[in-house]
Amino acid sequence: MLNRLPVDVNPFKLVEQGRCLTGAVPLQQLPRLAEIALEGTEDMAVSLDFTRSMGGRPMIKGYIRGNIVLECQRCMQPVTFPLDALLQVALTTFESDERPEQEGLEAWLIEDERLFIQDFVEDEILLALPLVAKHEQCEPLRKLIEALPSDEPVTENGQADSAASAKKNPFAVLKNWKKPE
Structure with missing residues (x-):
């Protein structure tokens, strides 16, 4: 088990000292992530690693x-996302x-020369994190409704709705407006 990280630090002092902080952050200490993460995280x-960039800027490198x-978001079942984020962040005031x-x-x-870890x-x-969490291959929770090649509306059972197709299309007049020249 890794050590716990400090709550806040002065990153500029750590850069001058060339320090590296290594530890673990429990999910309970990350409230925004805890809202979307499921059990098992x-x-x-x-x-x-508090260091300097090639241009001499104070920065944090790490993972x-x-x-x-x-x-x-397709099948509503748990999906595990392996996180391996590399960090390269320049510090500025x-x-x-x-x-x-x-x-x-x-x-x-x-x-205020403080960084809340x-x-x-x-x-x-x-x-x-991905914008949308999903399995590589899974079935959606609800069956998708395919579009018909015609303009006929579809009912929930997938059949064409003859009552709706019997209505006259108000834009049918417009199809003859532009005639080939």
Whole structure:
């Protein structure tokens, strides 16, 4: 079992010291992730190396690893998403700093010289998750209704609705407006 990470740190001091924090963050400490994760999600293994970029900017390099159980949006059954997120984030103290992007790094705004580790880790996990959790192959919870080649409406049992097709199409007049020249 990995060590628990501190709640907050001064990242600039850790950069000067060249420190590396390694530990685990339990799901209970990540409230936004806990809302969408299902039972069986494990603690996240985290390694954060406080260092400098090639251009001398303070940055965090590292990884977040673990298995997150989400609900498949097709069949509504649990699906395990193996998370292996690599981090390279430049630290900045003001929003208008464009230098991290010029180095090809994502910027992370530090206020009051404090970095809340749990918030940082949770944000990076949420960014790494798929937009829609689903199995590679599964059947949808409800059967999909295929479109008919004709314009006839379909009832729930899949049959063409003759009462609706008997109605006159109000746009039928428009089909003859544009004639080939």
